[in-house]
Amino acid sequence: MAKVVFTPNVQRHVGCPAAEAAGATVREVLEKVFADNPQARGYVLDDQSALRRHMTIFVDGQMIRDRARLADPVKDSSTIHVFQALSGG
């Protein structure tokens, strides 16, 4: 299962412990994590379920390309980092 790690900066707003979930894409993995932590969803995704403008996601060190559909592939051994972008203040 892929491992998901959230930025420490979100933790004071909503607890987002590291989690593991299966899935072939970033979307599949994250939706499983958010199913157990629904409040966290809105901190990462916008109203259209796209990645928020000033958030970034890395899969095994590579920044994802599909910020709208989150269709970037994920391996079973992948680590997904959900970070803040340096943009956005």
Add this chain to the structure above:
Amino acid sequence: MSDRLLVSTRKGLFTVMRNGGNWDITGVDFLGDNVTLTLTDPRDGKSYAALDHGHFGVKMHRSTANGWEEIPAPAYPPKPEGYEEKDMWGRELKWSTAKIWALATGGAGEPGTIWCGTLPGGLFRSDDHGQSWEMIRTLWDHPLRKKWAGGGADLPGIHSICVDPRNSKHVSVGVSTGGVWHTEDGGNNWALRGEGMRAEYMPPEQAHDPISQDVHCLAQCRSAPQRMWVQHHNGIFVSSDEGKNFTEIKGVEPSVFGFPVAVHPREPDTAWFVPEIKDEKRIPREGKLAVTRTRDGGKSFEILSKGLPQTHAYDVVYRHALALDEPGDRLAIGSTTGGLWVSEDQGDSWTCVTHTLPPVYAVRFA
């Protein structure tokens, strides 16, 4: 008389209380976070705070007996597959709450009803104290809504919501830019109002088009709801027929430009404004912070500056940062440079509470 103020700032929500004649900061919540607006519901005492975390988006919190709890923020419905909508800059218009810009309570017979205006233009209603929100699709889907445009912000937004005290199905909203909109059936049907307003930033043939009007703030008199005041991008306008028609008030010194307006709850001819040099500078004229007041429906204005800084003051008071208490006697203003002043005599004189707050976005008696 209200003895308590909630001051929304770039770096937290400050509570200010009157103690023995002095106004003091007595508490701060969300320290370090961007608090953009509050609402305190006089029907049940609950307060609502809108936050904008930037990276993490717009959030809503509601007061509890022990502090605050996060509740859902208004969210836009899924954009239909394949549907494209561009903003005035040709960029994709995101159907996503970019800012909470207006909060208002429903009528006396609607406990738990809260209205919420947002950027990029969605109007929302909650009937359960903010636990869930419904977008008013009749306004969002109105064909003229696509003619709304950004004013001070890149995106259009609803910043003023006036619920008629006589009939809570009569609701007026102010849009920057997009004029004044009105429903008489609780939001099922909407009409564009605001004949008589003038937009000097538009080509002459469009200057009087109600959709082009950059309403900075819309205020309705509680005891005489037919009276509405507008602080507009290039002027002050007054209506005596619930916003159908407006008359421009010209020649107001030191300026007709500003953001907020407040109207006395029982005296429809009495209103307050905070003038700035229009609109490319947006600072008080000659560095002198002032509030203007009319008591005769706009025929004449007084410049109220006693107790306000009169040298090198560059304070800007945003549209939600002029507060009037429920009886209409106490006022407060908060500024972009962190100043907070209170008046207990309808603006005749002011007392500085502090000048070291973070930038102030909103001030409300609570």
